[in-house]
Amino acid sequence: MRTKWWVPYAFLALPLLAYSVWVIKPIVETFIISFTNWDGISKTFEFTGWENFKFLFQDHAFHIALLNNVKWLLGFTAVAVPIGLALAMLFNRQGVLANVCKSLIYLPMTLAFVVRAQMWSWILEPRHGVLNTFLSAIGLGALARPWLADPTLVTYALIAVALWGQIAYAMVLFLAGMKHVPLELVEAASVDGATAWQRFWYVILPMLRPAMVIAITISIIDSLRAFDIVYVMTRGGPFGSSNVLANYMYIQAFHNYRMGRGAAIAVIQFVITFSMISFYLRWVMREERGRGS
Amino acid sequence: MFRKGMLVIGAILFLGLLGAAKEQIVVNSYMSDPAPREAFAQLVTMFEEQFPNYDVVVNTFPHEDFKTLLRTWLPAPEGPDVLTWFAGERMQYFAAQGLLEPLDDVFADGGFSALFPEAFRTVCTYGDHFYFVPQSWYWWGVWYRKSIFEELGLTPPITWAQFLDTCERLKDAGYAPITIGTKYLWTAAGWFDYLDLRVNGLDFHMDLMAGKVPYTDPRVRKVFEYWRQLVDKGYFLDNHSAYSWQEGASFLFNKEAAMYLMGQFIMDVAPAEVKDDIGFFRFPIIDGTVGVYEETPLDGFMMPANAKNKEGAKVFLRFIAGQESQQFFAEYLGRLAANRHVPPPDPMAREGLDMILASDGVAQFYDRDTNPEMATEGMERFVEFMMFPDRLDSILEELEATRARIFGQ
Numbered sequence: 174m175r176t177k178w179w180v181p182y183a184f185l186a187l188p189l190l191a192y193s194v195w196v197i198k199p200i201v202e203t204f205i206i207s208f209t210n211w212d213g214i215s216k217t218f219e220f221t222g223w224e225n226f227k228f229l230f231q232d233h234a235f236h237i238a239l240l241n242n243v244k245w246l247l248g249f250t251a252v253a254v255p256i257g258l259a260l261a262m263l264f265n266r267q268g269v270l271a272n273v274c275k276s277l278i279y280l281p282m283t284l285a286f287v288v289r290a291q292m293w294s295w296i297l298e299p300r301h302g303v304l305n306t307f308l309s310a311i312g313l314g315a316l317a318r319p320w321l322a323d324p325t326l327v328t329y330a331l332i333a334v335a336l337w338g339q340i341a342y343a344m345v346l347f348l349a350g351m352k353h354v355p356l357e358l359v360e361a362a363s364v365d366g367a368t369a370w371q372r373f374w375y376v377i378l379p380m381l382r383p384a385m386v387i388a389i390t391i392s393i394i395d396s397l398r399a400f401d402i403v404y405v406m407t408r409g410g411p412f413g414s415s416n417v418l419a420n421y422m423y424i425q426a427f428h429n430y431r432m433g434r435g436a437a438i439a440v441i442q443f444v445i446t447f448s449m450i451s452f453y454l455r456w457v458m459r460e461e462r463g464r465g466s
Numbered sequence: 467m468f469r470k471g472m473l474v475i476g477a478i479l480f481l482g483l484l485g486a487a488k489e490q491i492v493v494n495s496y497m498s499d500p501a502p503r504e505a506f507a508q509l510v511t512m513f514e515e516q517f518p519n520y521d522v523v524v525n526t527f528p529h530e531d532f533k534t535l536l537r538t539w540l541p542a543p544e545g546p547d548v549l550t551w552f553a554g555e556r557m558q559y560f561a562a563q564g565l566l567e568p569l570d571d572v573f574a575d576g577g578f579s580a581l582f583p584e585a586f587r588t589v590c591t592y593g594d595h596f597y598f599v600p601q602s603w604y605w606w607g608v609w610y611r612k613s614i615f616e617e618l619g620l621t622p623p624i625t626w627a628q629f630l631d632t633c634e635r636l637k638d639a640g641y642a643p644i645t646i647g648t649k650y651l652w653t654a655a656g657w658f659d660y661l662d663l664r665v666n667g668l669d670f671h672m673d674l675m676a677g678k679v680p681y682t683d684p685r686v687r688k689v690f691e692y693w694r695q696l697v698d699k700g701y702f703l704d705n706h707s708a709y710s711w712q713e714g715a716s717f718l719f720n721k722e723a724a725m726y727l728m729g730q731f732i733m734d735v736a737p738a739e740v741k742d743d744i745g746f747f748r749f750p751i752i753d754g755t756v757g758v759y760e761e762t763p764l765d766g767f768m769m770p771a772n773a774k775n776k777e778g779a780k781v782f783l784r785f786i787a788g789q790e791s792q793q794f795f796a797e798y799l800g801r802l803a804a805n806r807h808v809p810p811p812d813p814m815a816r817e818g819l820d821m822i823l824a825s826d827g828v829a830q831f832y833d834r835d836t837n838p839e840m841a842t843e844g845m846e847r848f849v850e851f852m853m854f855p856d857r858l859d860s861i862l863e864e865l866e867a868t869r870a871r872i873f874g875q
Binding site for chain 1: 560563564648650705706709842847853
């Protein structure tokens, strides 16, 4: 029985409507607000053109936030994805031990971001926190640092906390992807004399391409929108050293009563994320076409 | 079966009518620390007993988050009936936008002067109208562990030189002389405010808050130079930017630190066994020719312009302003009631009140006296100074750049 042409659209209509109202419209409104000086409270505001963007361009705090986001981006894509992949390769087998390890690694993902952040705040506490007391106990007291109070260390400490969950996320993505790697191909390769590394690099990895694309895309998005961990653990402190775009936007919009500026930061965040994702996906699709698949 | 069904429906209708007979008053409160929260809950029960036709719903929010949530309630079409808040610029900012309901009815017939000291009038009004009902206020001081002082033969210092000497002796004995938790920034502003009040006086301080004085003024720099004396000698707790103020206070409570510049509400979180060992003294005098000024933040309630039950809110606010409720709240927490007929609840409050009465004037607090955006920038720079005092020049320039931008030139 042939479906009528309007059937798909009929199914799409309701979700599309909800999407337009609750996602598209606020995005458009944010774009509009970014060109105003609205403080988020008054009933009136003025259009100020590119003022907000000009301010951000020369704002020291904004530069720090941007730089920190780059660090987050590198952390998520260059660290979380490879380690997640390695763990997936390691635990892609049957057995009680493998299952136990997988569950333990995955455990952080079951905790809300805020809970993770609060827990790690206590662990990283300078004087009585678990990490520093543990380091002293095993004789590595010299390595103990004020993790969240030192402006040069704080962003890395926050990224490490975020990676704790993000690595597990990447691992799960790759484990799922590996289910689609045909075992016969791998066996055929080993019969042909390929080493373990060659099997991984030339057979498994290319077959994991879809999972890889998702993992990297999600990592880019998650790193650029990181907020919970930063806001709960340091509020972007000390004095703005661990600021990221999302946190800075929140403080500008809701603490400083500068909604227009907050919206401008959101717009910039959107543009960055959108460009990165488009470039990446376009590159991937070109690769796909190149391979004729 | 039919009769039973009718009985049930009748009961439900009756209960529903009973519930509907009560008017609701919605109060959003930031009193998330256990002691004030409990005090307020009991106050609400007292109110409901006296006014049984009202049902008061109290929504309590974490103190820091309340400050940001507030701005979502005020411009909404309909909001809560009563809000806890702070007097001064923080309240006047909203009044200026027409987001608050004038409370002149609550203070009809010279009610305000009858209930509250004149000194509170300016911070509860905007233009010609009242917008704020003060409930309690507290003094700021340097809180210290009496046992540590006794152990080292110290007495509370009065002058700056004596204070430095006290810090040095404490440091030699292995204590952190001054504890502080600057994670949420405002505790550093306490130090700035007091040093500015001691070095430059109240008029200069209020001009600075109002954006009339540049931050690069030599008088402002002088404030930082006194501050630097404490920072350079390492008198402040290590890594204070990792701690909230309560976590900073825990070092005072477990005797790792000896002093804390803080508001009286530190006693809200002090463990029972430690309370008797904590006293306070006035922030040391730096310049004998400058008047003695203190910070006395005033807390209370206001009504948003979008409140649903304005008449009910006014009844509640009149109750709050009255002597009975003010006395109850003050006694429960050891604070000072705004109502001038309420005596100080305990000897410590008496001490605090006497200290304030002997002062030449009061300010509210940095983030209650100045523009919110300036406050955030200011407090961040203060914490940066405490961690990197060598950056003073760039810090002052950044502060000045922000001030010029916000207050116009």
